[in-house]
Each structure stands twice: as structure tokens, then as C-alpha cells.
Amino acid sequence: MARRLVVIGGNAAGMSAASQARRRRSRDDLEIVVFERGHFTSYSSCGIPYWVGDLVDGPDRLVARTPETFRDEYAMDVRLCHEVVAIDLAHRHVVARHTAGGEPVRERFDDLVYAPGARPVRPDWAGGGPEGVFGVQTLDDAAALMAWLDAGPAPRRAVVVGAGYIGVEMAEALVRRGLAVTIVERGPQPMATVDPDMGSLVREAIRAMGIEVRTGVTVTGLKDSDGRVSAVVTDTGEFPADVVVLGLGVRPDADLARAAGLPVGRTGGVVTDLRMRVADGVWAAGDCVETVHRVSGQPVYVPLGTHANKQGRVAGINIGGGYATFPGVVGTAVTKVCELEVGRTGLLELDATAAGYEFVTAVVRSTSRAGYYPGAAEMTIKLIAERGTGLLLGAQIVGRSEAAKRIDVLATALWNRMTVDEMTALDLGYAPPYAPVWDPVLVAARKAAVAVERADYRS
Amino acid sequence: MARRLVVIGGNAAGMSAASQARRRRSRDDLEIVVFERGHFTSYSSCGIPYWVGDLVDGPDRLVARTPETFRDEYAMDVRLCHEVVAIDLAHRHVVARHTAGGEPVRERFDDLVYAPGARPVRPDWAGGGPEGVFGVQTLDDAAALMAWLDAGPAPRRAVVVGAGYIGVEMAEALVRRGLAVTIVERGPQPMATVDPDMGSLVREAIRAMGIEVRTGVTVTGLKDSDGRVSAVVTDTGEFPADVVVLGLGVRPDADLARAAGLPVGRTGGVVTDLRMRVADGVWAAGDCVETVHRVSGQPVYVPLGTHANKQGRVAGINIGGGYATFPGVVGTAVTKVCELEVGRTGLLELDATAAGYEFVTAVVRSTSRAGYYPGAAEMTIKLIAERGTGLLLGAQIVGRSEAAKRIDVLATALWNRMTVDEMTALDLGYAPPYAPVWDPVLVAARKAAVAVERADYRS
Known part of the structure; x- marks a missing residue:
């Protein structure tokens, strides 16, 4: 009898796992059943x-x-529009149901991939109220x-609640x-994914686009x-709105896993080993799992499509009989904010302090091309390096322009635990x-290396 | 009495060395004399x-x-328009002369930076002939x-002789x-800095620009x-030309160093240690030195402004009393060929074979942006990895577009001796x-990792 793989969640992680398993195991070897609650x-x-924003035709x-x-x-x-409602590890089956109702079905598995993704954060005020309020998760x-x-x-x-990437x-x-847009954000800055000094550059770009940004607003x-919705009510007054978009982030969808007795970490994500295994024959990947931050060594929750794809691939290779690992993340992210490119990797100052590091910082301004070459555009780079060792943090x-993806060089340096001094020699x-x-990147490394050297003299 | 630093060559390497030395040593501590044979x-x-090409105003x-x-x-x-004609190590002085003639002058040094750069390759036929023949080195x-x-x-x-970067x-x-341009090249392909399969893409782009490319022509x-020049005569006929540009590459300007008894390697470049020191109080940097290729471990000659700047900086820091090293290169280069972006790092297939490696290759096509995002442009990436270990070579x-600088990620991976399998996880x-x-880059790493795995099964 063929082995049977059941996949919970038909998006990046789940389908990457299923596809990789299929590449290594034919249909005679392995049956694959996928339950996806949505239509895609x-x-x-x-x-x-x-x-x-009308830049791309959707949804196809x-x-x-x-x-x-x-x-x-x-x-x-x-099976689309199917929600898994229970996992029975003892009897090796899941129970699923059509989202429109109907009889639950039971499906046996030998291997299970748990990849339902994330649930958007929904405050109490966002539920069951007027029409015109939307998440943008699926x-x-x-x-x-x-x-x-x-x-x-x-x-x-329009009012957008939350000033993270998606907001x-x-x-x-x-x-x-053509809408008039206000962003309201509870924290002190938009894009808290960068330090405040860098975030202020982002705030200017958002404003320059004609978007009103209100921070410190609950x-x-x-x-x-x-x-129908007509306004968003806050602790500092009302913001009129014909439509409200919620960009409040997500949390791991770990409820089913927890109910089945699978391990859930303090980030709220399912805990896996490096091969993405949760338990015997049970695997998890994507926005439902936590992973390790290779700089701090701590578990983190980083829901990103790129990680979901990699983790799913790793799970699928292992299910198919190969060997692969997902060795964690370094916290890289890039985004386009109006005409601004923003990239980050590793720890922010806040994170570095929380992780107990003593560090120095260096901020440089340089250009994307030779200063004399047409189209040279200014960019600002900030590096954080450990005091004493000079390790990039x-x-x-x-x-x-041509700015954000330069973060990849820094992410690769970070991955390999380079010091800023070593980095000054990168070819x-x-x-x-x-x-x-x-x-x-080299200008920044030079300045950071000098900062490390000076901090050493002072101590 | 202040120490005295004499610098031979006032371009990237020499002036970087001089500037760094000055940052660490005031004018009371260190006198600096620079001899430069040109006007800049x-x-x-x-x-x-x-x-x-009229994209940039020059020369200022x-x-x-x-x-x-x-x-x-x-x-x-x-001192501009001054050529150093001899180095006397025993008496610690150099002899220099104005290029327009006149009395030689003698200048004492405690430290000497040897940075005269490179000499363009000039075949016999290129010297003393008709007017209208130009190098483009200085x-x-x-x-x-x-x-x-x-x-x-x-x-x-116009006829351009040599189809390397500069040609x-x-x-x-x-x-x-507005000129009609023919490139004549002795070798079998333009841009021999990439493998022939990648070079054929470059040849198409050059032709699409309306440039005639003739390879295998001496x-x-x-x-x-x-x-005045009226044609370039070759073994396959004449090419009419009102102007001829020589892009035949350069060789290290090591004659003075050799004459002074300083070590010159088999590449023809001056030999330094990692701190760019040639002998006691004698330093060298830039297009006159050889360096080590970090992948092959062999000495190589790679005349590039970016290395010259780094090597000069390292020499200057050391002269100024600090500690710095230049740990070699991995052979990274990028260029814009008409509308094409070309990047390379590490060893070509040819080099890998010469260095005794058994290797696999992977070529992938992908896009610069998400396929659905406006402006997504195709790019081709080729990786060469060692058989067995999977080390990127x-x-x-x-x-x-947005293609060439992705080579930096690969250069950083190479610098850190990553395997293609490790690289599939890069964040x-x-x-x-x-x-x-x-x-x-990740798509390429995946394909290369599969190629390494399959080669292993076969062996």
C-alpha cells in the first residue's frame, strides 16, 4: 500500500512540501492529500x-x-474550502470539513505536514461591526x-490601522x-522594523506621498x-473612513497543533527541529512555526513567504527520503515604501540591547553608482557591530534606488559571522x-571598523 | 626630525595610502612627497x-x-609630471625627474609606497605609426x-582592438x-571574463547595439x-578606421621595483605580504602588485580600482602605525555591456579545470522581480561547484536589469567558503x-545542490 501524506494548508509552505515529496516519490509510492480552507x-x-494598487492584475x-x-x-x-478541525496523532488521521458545512471526513496519514499559516491579529473592535473593514492576509x-x-x-x-510593511x-x-489615506499606528514610528533614526527617513517618504501618518494613536x-463604517474612533479623536484596512500583523495558527499535543514555543509558533520535524512523521512549515535567529540564538517568529517556501521544501525533501535542514534566519526584510527602498537584516539596536550585546553603530551616506554616473542616488546605511569583537550584528x-537589495550582502556576511573589519576587504x-x-556596504564597514577600534581604546 | 614617506604614483593606490597615513600621522610627524607622472x-x-560616450563631463x-x-x-x-627613475634602497632615496626633462632630483624616504600602476599592452605595430591610435588607460x-x-x-x-571590458x-x-564601430579580438569570444555559454549572450547584446564583432582576428x-590611420590590417583582411582604440589590457608596471631588487612574482606583479609590505619600510599597492586568489590559492594579477583603493588604504594604515591586511580577492567583476549587465566572481570553468577541481555546473533563468511585478527582467545565473563537497567555486x-550586483551575494558566499547546499538557506x-x-541566487544554488547530489550518486 502506498504511503499517505496529508497536508494542512495549500499555500507556500504546504505546497512546497508536497511538491518536493512528489519529486522524490511517485504516485505509486506516495498518495498526497491537501486540505486548503480558501479558494486558492x-x-x-x-x-x-x-x-x-492596480500595478498587477489579480487574482490569477x-x-x-x-x-x-x-x-x-x-x-x-x-481539496479547496476544506478546513481541518482535528488531528488525531494516536490514530494517525485528521478530521476535515467543507467550510460551507456538511459531514466531517476522516483522512488517514503516514506523514503529516502542518502548514495552516497565520491568523491576522483582530482586536475586539474589529469583529462583527460595520461593513467596509478588511484584512489583507489572503x-x-x-x-x-x-x-x-x-x-x-x-x-x-481610507484609514489603514497599523504602520508595518503591509500597512x-x-x-x-x-x-x-485616488483615495485620501491616513495611517494610524499605536507605536511611536511607522516601520518599527528599522531603528528610529532610519525610520524617520521612511516617515518623510510616506508623508511626501500625501499619506497622513498618525503615531501614538490607539x-x-x-x-x-x-x-457601513464611517470613521475609526481612537484615543485622540475620530478619523473619517469609507473603508478600513487592518494591517496589524499576524500570529501563528497553532491552535490545532496545540490541541493535538504538539509542541508550541513561547513565540506562539509550532516548534520544529532543523529538518522541520515536530514529532514522528509530523512536520510543520511556514507562518505557523517559530524558527531560530542565527544572530541572537533565540527563537523568533518571522512570517515571510520566503521562509515558508524554504521550510516547506526542506520538509518535503525529508519526507521524500532526502536530507535537508532549515538552519534559521538572520532577520532580512526588504520593502518599497513609496519611492523609498528599505532593507534590514540582523538585530536592531533594541534587539541587540535585549540580547545583552554591547555594540557600536555607524551610519554612512553614499550613492548607488559612481557619483559622476547618471542616476546615482543617495543611500544611507547603518551597521551595528559588537564592541570588542567587531562582529556584525x-x-x-x-x-x-538600487539600495534595498544591497542588504543581501550584509545578510550573507551576517550568516557567516563576519566582523566589520573583515568586511572592509570583501571583493x-x-x-x-x-x-x-x-x-x-564597504564604506559602512570601514566606518564601523573605526568605531569598534575607537571603542576599544576608550575602554 | 619628521619621518618621510615617498609615494610613487598619485592615483588610487598611492593616494589612498598617503591619505590613510596622514589621518594617523600629523604633518609634524610625517612628511609626505608624491610623484605622479601624469597631470591628475x-x-x-x-x-x-x-x-x-558623453554620459559624463570630463575630465574634472x-x-x-x-x-x-x-x-x-x-x-x-x-609633484605632477614627475617620473621616478630609480629607487636606491641602500641609501633610502628615490631619483625623480620632470617628464619634460631637466635635472633629476633625489628624495630621501623612511617609508616608500610603490604604486605606479600598470602599463597598457602595446604590440609592436601600435608604436610610432600613424596618428589616430589611442590607449584609454589614463x-x-x-x-x-x-x-x-x-x-x-x-x-x-572606429576600430577597437580587444574585446575585454574596456574594449x-x-x-x-x-x-x-555616432561612429560605426568594429571590435577585433584575437580570442574566440568577446568578454572572455565569462564562460563561452554566458559570453554568447554578451555577443548578442553587442551586436544588437550595431557593433560588429570579429573574433579570431589577429x-x-x-x-x-x-x-593618419586609415585602416587596421589583420590576418583576415583590412578594417577601415579613422580612429583606433587599443583595449588590449595592461601589465604591472614593475620595472623600477625589479631594478631595485624588490621581489616580482610570476604574474609580473610586485609581491607583497598581507599588510602590503614588500621589504622593510617599502610598501606596494594597486595595479603594479599581484595578489592571492582566495579560491584557487594561486597568485593572480587583477588590476582593478577597487583593489587598488583597498590595498592603498591597508598600506597607509600600516605606515601610520595601525594594523590592516588585504587578504586577497575572489575575482569579482561587473560591467555594463550595452543594455546587458554582466557579473562574475570566482573561477571560470577553465580556471577550475586548471586548478585541478572536479566540478558541476548549474545554469538557471529567473527574473529580477516577482514575475507579476512590472519591470521584471530575465536573468541567467551560472554556478560552478566542487564535486563531492559542493563548495562554490x-x-x-x-x-x-538589477542583475550584475547580485554577484556580490555570491562573492560574499565564496569569500566565506560556503557550499551551494548551505546557500539554499541564505536569508x-x-x-x-x-x-x-x-x-x-537561491534558485541557482538549489539547482547546483541537486547537481552535486546527482554527481555523487553517479560516482
């Missing part, structure tokens, strides 16, 4: 703001592989928002559609006008259309 | 094609720091070429000025018409405007 498989959630363009492809080319039994969410924007009287004022990207998308409720970049590509003769 | 200091040779824009700046702000005695060369292009009857047909960049520049002479990238920045969810 393997799509780019990160593309949603560009669909809403955002789907990497359709359920039909998985059925026809990968021989998988993909393609189904985005389809609902798009239908609202296109139907009836065109909304004119800022959605704000920009709504401005592109939402307490919504105002209802004939069943973190890096942030803000620039106008990076130089030609006038691509960099000054000292690449901005 | 600290300029970007790499910018010359963009000046000729290409000068990072003028002699006046070094004199006034760095308290250096900078700003003085470029100024002569520009004067020729702007004076008298405008040249209409191709110059060909493009001359096309921008130049034997020049045709003279009233003292080299990488090449050819693409239309690179992902967002739709910057990369597909699997960055092209």
Missing part, C-alpha cells in the same frame, strides 16, 4: 498591495500554481476588498487608487453609518554604473 | 568610457581629489582621444558618439594615410519589487 493554492500574499497573476496543476501534473488530491480577503472598492459609491477616505504598502496602494472602535539601508563588484569605487 | 591625481580610469568630474586638495587639506607635497590618454574626436574632420569609422565599453561609447599592422550572471531579502519569492 500557492499564491503571493505579498503581491496583494500591488493588485489593490498572483497564483504561482493552481489546484488544477497540482492535481494534473503532481497527482495530488487538493487572496480571499483581497478579493473582498477589491469588490468593496469597485462597488456602489466609490470610497474616498504602509496598502496605504500606498489606496493612494494610487484605536478603540469603529463608527457605523447604516451598517545588524544592518539597515534606506535609499532611493564586491565595482563599475561606475553599479557602485562608487568603494561600495556603500 | 586620484581619478577614475573606469569612468573614461562614460566621458568618451572623474577626479575624486585634486592635487590642490592633497596639498592644502592633507599637507602633501604632490585621463591623459582619454584627453588625447577626445581632442582627436573633436578636431578636424569628424572620424566616422566593449569603449565600443559602446563610440557608438553613442592585428598585424596599421595603414597610414598622410600620417565561481558564479556568473547575465541579465537586463535574502524578498519583496515583489525586488525578487521572486525564490531569489535567482
